[in-house]
Amino acid sequence: MNAPSPAAGPALDHLVVMAASLAEGVAWCEATLGVTPGPGGEHPLMGTHNRLLRIATPDFPNAYFEIIAINPVAKKDQRTMGKRWFDMENPGLSAQVAREGPQLIHWVARVPDVQAAVADLAALGIDRGDVLQASRATPGGQLQWQITVRPDGQRLFDGCLPTLIQWGDVHPAASMPDSGVTLRSLDLRHPDATALRGACDRLGLVQATVKPGPARLSARLQTPKGLIELHSGNPLS
Numbered sequence: 001m002n003a004p005s006p007a008a009g010p011a012l013d014h015l016v017v018m019a020a021s022l023a024e025g026v027a028w029c030e031a032t033l034g035v036t037p038g039p040g041g042e043h044p045l046m047g048t049h050n051r052l053l054r055i056a057t058p059d060f061p062n063a064y065f066e067i068i069a070i071n072p073v074a075k076k077d078q079r080t081m082g083k084r085w086f087d088m089e090n091p092g093l094s095a096q097v098a099r100e101g102p103q104l105i106h107w108v109a110r111v112p113d114v115q116a117a118v119a120d121l122a123a124l125g126i127d128r129g130d131v132l133q134a135s136r137a138t139p140g141g142q143l144q145w146q147i148t149v150r151p152d153g154q155r156l157f158d159g160c161l162p163t164l165i166q167w168g169d170v171h172p173a174a175s176m177p178d179s180g181v182t183l184r185s186l187d188l189r190h191p192d193a194t195a196l197r198g199a200c201d202r203l204g205l206v207q208a209t210v211k212p213g214p215a216r217l218s219a220r221l222q223t224p225k226g227l228i229e230l231h232s233g234n235p236l237s
Contacts, residue, residue, distance in 0.1 A: 010117070010204040012186060013110035013165055014064045015055070015219055016086055017230075018093070019102035022049055025067035028102040029053070034224035035180050037067055041136040041143075046084045047076035054176035055183040055221065060207060062173040063183050067102065083153030085163065090153065096233055104217055104230040106159040107186065109205055114146050114166035120202045124195075126156065128164060140175060144168035157196050158215030159232055160188045162205070184220040184227070189213035 019025030029037045029051070040050035049071040056063045070088060083089045086106050097103060111117040114131050121128045129150030136143050146166045150156075155163065186208040190196045193212040200210060217232040 008110075008112065010109060010111045012060055012063055012162075012183075012205070012207050013108045014052075014066050015104060015183070015186075015230075016106040016108060017065065017067045017102050018086065018088060018097050018105045019067055019069045020094075020098050021072075022051060022067070022069045025069055025102045026051055029067060032225075032230075033181050033221065033228060037065070038176060038179070040066070041138055042071060042074060043134065043136050044074070045077045045132065045134045046088075047071050047074040048084060048088065049074070052172060052176060053179040053181060054173055055179065055181050056173060057182045057184070060183045062171060064173050064176060065179075065181065065183075066108075082149070082151030085147070085149045085153060087153050087155050087159070100233070104219060104232045106155050106232075107162045107208075107217065108147075108165050109162035109203065110165050110167060111203065112166070114148065114164050117164050117203055118148060121199060124199055124202060126161070126199055128156065128161075129154075138172075138175075141170070143170055143172060157190055157192070157199075160190050160196055160210075160215060160217055161199055164203075180224050182222045184222055185209070185218075187211070187218040187220075189216045189218070191215065 037051035037053045040052045042049045050066050050068040053065045055065045087093050118128050129148045148164045188210045197210040219230045221228045
């Protein structure tokens with residue numbers, strides 16, 4: 001379970017499931033996937049916290065699954081202007097999660113040079129956002145990474161265009177045990193599939209299929225409960 005090297009090419013890093021609370025996210029994971037997620041941590045930069053589980057396969061090396069929620073006892077770092085990552089403060093998305101429960105909302109792709117990747121998207125007229133320095137404490141030491149976050153917090157392409165991340169020396173999947181859940185495929189549908197496919201191609205992301213249709217992410221996972229498909233929804237603005 002070695003971490004990807006800094007020179008590793010662009011790839012899916014993790015799937016993001018948003019929950020109204022971390023306890024709800026854990027209960028959802030146990031009921032839906034048949035496993036209890038492993039430990040995660042707190043994100044002082046954004047006032048959020050998470051639980052994680054490894055979903056890696058040879059096709060998706062070092063991939064993992066993140067259940068994330070706003071931490072009710074933590075404040076967002078006021079030095080960081082703008083909203084929380086992943087549209088977590090979007091009223092429509094928050095209401096949808098509160099109404100329907102935890103759900104797949106986004107994915108994150110790791111890149112070897114996040115600044116260059118942001119510039120590649122800018123050349124296509126896509127503003128992926130600022131590159132922020134983030135970290136969280138773990139029993140094994142501090143995890144550090146660079147991540148793209150727009151001041152408005154938007155995910156872009158209804159969550160189908162990934163947030164970009166560049167890890168420091170340590171990747172969280174390196175210390176995660178096998179969970180019994182593995183990712184089999186990630187499919188993206190969007191009304192502007194041509195632009196979405198062009199952006200993914202420009203970034204060198206080839207693991208996800210892109211097709212035209214109503215905006216939706218679909219992840220197929222092999223779990224102790226069998227083959228499960230998770231789909232994102234489209235929140236009202």
